[in-house]
Amino acid sequence: MFISPRCDELVDAEKQLTVHDAPIVLTIHFKRFTALGRKLCHRVDYGEQLSLHTATSKGRKCPSYSLYAVICHLGVSQVPATISRLSNMAMGSGMR
8 A cells, every 4th residue: 555645545555676687697695584573484496597677667678587595594694505516407416
């Protein structure tokens, strides 16, 4: 809900962000916490390819990305992160 500056009433609203100039290398960092700061423990599925066609500004180049690596850590600073390159994941030794 949003208070419209035109009619000064509560109305339904939708917000959308788009990418105007996409980077050559894209890094995505999932913050897997609730609004209360609790860790989300459910599985996150992702593909090996990512296209920004639905998130790119109209008339701009639409890049596609290939997954290179996944970094997984338990959230405790003393626990080292697990880094798996996609080639290792394909051979069964990576994170699932």
